[in-house]
Amino acid sequence: MPTPGIVAPERILVIKLRYLGDVLLSTPVLAGLRAVFPKAHLSMLVNPGTEAMIATNPHLDEVLIAERAGSPLRQLGFAAALRRRRFDLVLDLTDGDRAAILSRLTGAAIRVGFNREGRWRGRLYTHLVPMQEQPMPMIRQHLMALEALGIPVAPTLPVLKVRPADESAAGEALTALKIAPGERFVAVHPGARWWFKSWPAARFAALIDYIQGKLGVKAVLLGSVADQEITEAILGQVETGCRSLAGRLTLLELAGLLRQAALFVGNDNGPMHIAAAMGTPVVGLFGPADPRIWGPAGQGHATLYKGIDCRPCFPGGCRRGEQNCMRLIALDEVIPVVERMLGRPPKRIEIP
Numbered sequence: 001m002p003t004p005g006i007v008a009p010e011r012i013l014v015i016k017l018r019y020l021g022d023v024l025l026s027t028p029v030l031a032g033l034r035a036v037f038p039k040a041h042l043s044m045l046v047n048p049g050t051e052a053m054i055a056t057n058p059h060l061d062e063v064l065i066a067e068r069a070g071s072p073l074r075q076l077g078f079a080a081a082l083r084r085r086r087f088d089l090v091l092d093l094t095d096g097d098r099a100a101i102l103s104r105l106t107g108a109a110i111r112v113g114f115n116r117e118g119r120w121r122g123r124l125y126t127h128l129v130p131m132q133e134q135p136m137p138m139i140r141q142h143l144m145a146l147e148a149l150g151i152p153v154a155p156t157l158p159v160l161k162v163r164p165a166d167e168s169a170a171g172e173a174l175t176a177l178k179i180a181p182g183e184r185f186v187a188v189h190p191g192a193r194w195w196f197k198s199w200p201a202a203r204f205a206a207l208i209d210y211i212q213g214k215l216g217v218k219a220v221l222l223g224s225v226a227d228q229e230i231t232e233a234i235l236g237q238v239e240t241g242c243r244s245l246a247g248r249l250t251l252l253e254l255a256g257l258l259r260q261a262a263l264f265v266g267n268d269n270g271p272m273h274i275a276a277a278m279g280t281p282v283v284g285l286f287g288p289a290d291p292r293i294w295g296p297a298g299q300g301h302a303t304l305y306k307g308i309d310c311r312p313c314f315p316g317g318c319r320r321g322e323q324n325c326m327r328l329i330a331l332d333e334v335i336p337v338v339e340r341m342l343g344r345p346p347k348r349i350e351i352p
Contacts, residue, residue, distance in 0.1 A: 009088035014044045017094045020270025023053040028156040034059040052251035056161040079105045100124045135292040160277040162256045170256035177243040185218040189266035191227035205237035212240040287325040
């Protein structure tokens with residue numbers, strides 16, 4: 001039960017102004033709130049472009065999109081609209097200044113938030129989530145916001161519901177690539193938000209050639225429109241003929257496709273978390289981010305991570321050039337992991 005003295009809220013707002021994976025990893029909080037407050041009106045505020053992660057969430061009553069552009073007057077109008085909704089309880093999972101200010105401007109009597117940096121924003125909340133010294137999975141960190149209110153939590157996985165139309169579109173896309181229903185394939189997603197979180201295109205191309213040429217399993221190259229540069233570079237280097245759906249799927253169609261994949265291989269990115277939420281085994285390639293915190297949720301996944309001494313990264317990005325953490329992940333390290341995940345024993349290989 002919640003902390004004594006906290007009346008059951010009628011209107012709850014959860015805030016997560018981050019990226020796709022961050023929003024998806026926050027969904028266990030929604031399940032926890034719904035279990036304790038089944039009659040409350042539950043809303044969630046997210047950044048534009050991330051709303052697909054919660055658009056079909058069964059625990060939510062309302063999805064709100066943050067105003068990111070426009071004049072200061074428009075920003076104030078957005079904040080005023082939030083206040084008019086008269087939220088009783090706000091859980092801000094963002095750990096950022098802007099979200100903290102919006103939390104305060106809602107006028108909610110109870111405001112829970114994070115303040116890992118010990119900044120002024122801590123004063124804008126009524127309840128601060130205690131900071132932890134040891135690395136902890138992000139889902140577990142999110143759930144600590146509920147514990148700060150005395151709400152019991154249980155280990156749970158992200159929730160992402162895919163509509164039948166999205167499943168059908170994914171199936172049609174695979175059929176167009178001559179991948180039959182039930183046929184095994186590996187989903188390869190080389191996209192990353194920053195260049196220094198991306199494994200080299202040449203190694204992705206060589207991995208696809210090995211999967212298709214040596215293992216006899218088809219590979220499907222995935223990516224958003226923003227990933228065009230690296231997907232084109234990979235397509236230009238693959239020798240076994242690459243099937244690409246880069247830039248051709250919505251996020252929920254991507255989720256429907258990943259549900260059907262035998263394996264996902266990719267960088268630390270939102271689609272990696274989508275694959276894990278769909279129950280697909282993941283081989284995650286990690287650079288700056290610690291997989292103990294940001295790794296795929298659930299069991300049966302594998303991560304490759306060097307954890308070199310320049311973490312956290314230099315301000316403005318990486319200065320290690322060819323010796324950056326992603327380039328230190330060798331192709332002959334990844335291939336045995338992929339083989340094992342596909343159910344084949346590792347064997348000695350020669351990499352040209």
